Amino acid sequence: NPSIEISKFLLYCKGLGVWHETEIYNQRQSWGLCQIMGSVARELGYKGRYLSGLCEPTLNLSMACKLLVKFYGRYQNWEDVISSYNQGGNYKGDDGHYKNYAYVDKIHKAMETIVF
Numbered sequence: 001n002p003s004i005e006i007s008k009f010l011l012y013c014k015g016l017g018v019w020h021e022t023e024i025y026n027q028r029q030s031w032g033l034c035q036i037m038g039s040v041a042r043e044l045g046y047k048g049r050y051l052s053g054l055c056e057p058t059l060n061l062s063m064a065c066k067l068l069v070k071f072y073g074r075y076q077n078w079e080d081v082i083s084s085y086n087q088g089g090n091y092k093g094d095d096g097h098y099k100n101y102a103y104v105d106k107i108h109k110a111m112e113t114i115v116f
Helices: 002-016 020-027 038-043 051-055 057-075 078-087 101-112
Strands: none
Touching: 038 051, 038 057, 051 057, 057 078, 078 101
């Protein structure tokens, strides 16, 4: 029921002490070093009043790591994780290539230069 979901969201915003329109706008933005989407941060459990708090580097890196762990648990391979981190899901075209293949290839090549 959409009206119940809207009511829950409005109560959630009231509990945070923020205006619902501000929260909606900020959830669509990416924040900080790792460009964490506001909505993703909320899904991952961020309870801060303002999403701009995600600009704190340690918190931002922590959220990024949580997201990477979540995606790796789902896909079990880094190419799918990279694609999902960038576009919110493991989206592939009819040809089997990632829809954001240029980004995935660029990051994968950079990862090959990292010594673990």
